Amino acid sequence: MQVLFVSRHPLAAEFRALSEQRIRFALRRLAWRVPRAEVQLSDLNGPKGGLDKRCQIALRTDGAGTVVVASVARHWRTALDQALARAARFLVRQWRRTHEHGRQRQRPQRDER
Numbered sequence: 264m265q266v267l268f269v270s271r272h273p274l275a276a277e278f279r280a281l282s283e284q285r286i287r288f289a290l291r292r293l294a295w296r297v298p299r300a301e302v303q304l305s306d307l308n309g310p311k312g313g314l315d316k317r318c319q320i321a322l323r324t325d326g327a328g329t330v331v332v333a334s335v336a337r338h339w340r341t342a343l344d345q346a347l348a349r350a351a352r353f354l355v356r357q358w359r360r361t362h363e364h365g366r367q368r369q370r371p372q373r374d375e376r
Contacts, residue, residue: 318342
């Protein structure tokens with residue numbers, strides 16, 4: 264999987280290695296479906312503080328197109344983990360929809376007398 268990192272903030276650049284490691288770990292079971300991931304970290308309101316760290320993840324997938332998820336949190340690590348969790352849930356749900364369409368559980372039939 265190819266991981267691209269984009270950030271203009273000097274402190275966010277320190278998260279390059281961590282973000283690549285977290286993406287590979289979180290999507291390790293779905294890596295065959297995601298050939299490319301792009302992570303963007305940005306600070307929404309500068310040095311004011313608060314809930315202003317934004318992480319946007321764009322995943323190019325085989326079969327589901329491009330999946331884009333974003334999260335805003337107080338810290339970049341939290342925003343990254345929340346966005347990865349949402350992306351992984353979406354990919355698993357999408358895969359299940361396509362592969363479990365024909366397989367529905369059948370109820371055991373009762374004998375009616």
